[in-house]
Amino acid sequence: MNDGNAHERAQRLMDRDRVEGIALEERRWLDAHLAACETCAAWAEAGEAALRMLRSVSVAVPPGLATSATLLVRERGAQLRKQRAQNLALAAACALSWVAGVASAPLVWRLFAWLGSALDLPGMVWQLAFVFWWFVPAAAATLVIIVARTRSRTDLNMSDSDFV
């Protein structure tokens, strides 16, 4: 192996050693080469110096960083828990409303039919009125969810900007 190839091999091995590790035989060859070659030894030292710096240098953490993050996370966590409880209550109310709606549908259908005939309304009118009655709880629940989400999003954004 000529000198140029040996230097290239040494530098490849140095990098591979740092990234993936090298075999014992390759390490022996590298150690022997570094002992004999000043240029490669200097390269090795420069690389080690860079890594030593990266590991050893300390940075200044702003005072109160963890405390403010903890407060922020706790506040947001409390808001999320409250929101979840509200969503669960709403879901339970929707489910209850749906069950009651299904159970009472035949009765209400007959009531609308009777009203339609009593008021002499066309069939389409009282049937549409029945459909509208059927969708009122779902529409109301959707409206409540949208309003609640909008309000909660506004609250969260405000609390973030207050903190930072």
Add this chain to the structure above:
Amino acid sequence: MEGVFSLNALAMEPETRALARGLRRREPDLLEALILRYEYRLYRYLLYLTGSAEAASDLFQETWLRVLTRGHQYDGVSRFEPWLFSIARHLVIDASRRRRLVSFEEAFEPAEGREREPRAADAASPLAEYESRELANRLGEVLARLPGVYREVLLLRFQEELTLEEIAVVIRAPLSTVKSRLYRGLSAARELMEDKRP
């Protein structure tokens, strides 16, 4: 302290699984313990990545809010650190799209905050302190001049000591890409160090 979540209390089961369960439940004490535990490492990572102390502080808080809301996505099988750094990295990318992250040097200004994990040499002598400052400045300059794709893999590998596979998870790239970026990053850093040699 009563009611304070202790990571040691969960020593009976794999810590990652306990972490995943606690994150799913959004346990405030667990999150507080994690914030304290990773304060230095996460802040340092963000600082080196953004080059701005102010941006790093903002992103630190955003990262923990994201951990709170996305905690259920942590699988409890792999280590927590890569998942945490992955969240932080995505926030850095989002932030860099919104604004330019500059002023790398201010990150190494110790007057603004407290020193964490001080080395023994820090208290030894004014000379040691001066050398430490010089070292930090040189490192800051070298890192600032490295392209971001190389800087991040070097930080994850040699500062955060993640495995190659974990780095691949954090940067969402194939293992071969991680390796090639590491090799190129090492080579670029070495050349820059040579330039900076006094």
